[in-house]
Amino acid sequence: MKAFAYIRSNSVDDALSSIAQHANAKYLGGGTNLVDLMKTGVEKPSALVDVSRLPLATIEARGDGVNIGAMASNSAVASHPLILERYPVLAQALLAGASAQIRNMATVGGNLLQRTRCFYFYDPSYAECNKRVPGSGCAAMSGYNRIHSIVGGSDHCIAVHPSDMAVALTALDAAVVVGNKRRERIIPFRDFYRLPGDTPNIETDLAPDDMIMSVALPAPISRHSTYLKIRDRNSFAFALVSVAAILDLDVDKRIRDARIAIGGIAPKPWRVPSAEQALTGQLPTEAAFARAAEILLEGAKPLRYNGFKVELTRRAVMRALSTASAS
């Protein structure tokens, strides 16, 4: 691991100053992804600003919504009574991710900023990776691209976003509260992650001196929800496909509002508004779910080794919607 300066911040202000003072400094939360990437040589920060002890771990009600501090651990969020009561789909997504050990260490802010698990990104012995070394090419394009994207990728990058939590937060229409020395702003989830285009090294809307302060959840629309995760083994593995589905049903059981966010198939948690709108006013039937899945996958472009993801996504969406409607 390359040497770095370690800076422990005593306050948010302190942390914001430290990050602004060091070029290529990174915030350290739980370190579960960053420390690993530093070991492999993918990340080589000049300094780590340790923010893990900052008083940003509170999970509290804000009216009918909830605010989750960026330093709350993944396990604290997954077992918090407010989250279990109002957003069970978020607790499910968190519990479907990683292991208990990693959930204890990992923070909410770190979870949002974890890097892709693309084999070629993770292993610097591959020279080609536009995300790691802009302009170097993409080894996955002609490589073993079984885990890669079927929507949202570009000729420069086909890596998928690995977070389960972010998929649930996207379905819940959450927002990321971000601050720096000059201002605080709120970024809706749909604008937080960027598609790779020709700059796959830029993954979010964050400026270099920004810090994630919290995640703001609006009032829940319904408890009819589920998180379905399909993976190569039943636990402690990243998603091949995952679905966060939320259905708001009226007294006649007709769908008032539908939210479908997909993980494992795109560079960011994937939502298709027209697929959700197709469910509005419908009864929760297999035919209606099939139609939504079809719209969702229009334009999907599978690669050499991940064609199975198209059918897997279609079936996962139908199953998740069916489970959500019956929940």
Place this chain on the structure above:
Amino acid sequence: MQPDDTEQLAHDLSRREFIETAAAVSGLAMTVPVLDAQTAVPESGHVNCSLSINKIRHTLSLDPRVTLLDLLREQLHLTGTKKGCDHGQCGACTVLANGERINSCLALAVSYDGAQITSIEGLASGDRLHPIQQAFLESDGFQCGFCTPGQICSSIAMLEEARRGVPSAVSRDLSKPGPVDLTEDEARERMSGNLCRCGAYPNIVAAVRSTYHRGEL
């Protein structure tokens, strides 16, 4: 213990007796306090820290690159905690930090300044094994033993989580209050961060469930 002695012991004793003897020997060794107050001249870039490890306070000057795992093994010579993958994927390095299970290979030691760390060496009282250690022996919850320290540390926190009613990915009702019904499925899911390449899983599941149901933890 010299290699020759080990061979002789192994020859004389059955495998289980041998392991019990070895466990008791290392248990005894633990009663000797580690006199390792490294009063450090801080090197450039080093960070002064104080960690409590198995109830003994260590004042250290650390290169910030040192993981908690390497601190335990290489600097404090507490080699019970194992380095399996060194990437947070196998759980062999699991220790307790302030009572919570973590992967010590992904933890920068400097970030745990002031924390209370418990490793496998801190569990037995003299030659009296921790109930989970005893249960692993009784259920034969291992073969080669490499993952066992991590499995045992992980189990201790897992059983405490289950008592508190912390849900898992296989819990039917996430909001159900009170202790978790620790079915085989629940035990397997909750222990999925600890791999065992020998495949001793059925016996590990039996060990953690029997300890839970006996109310020993």
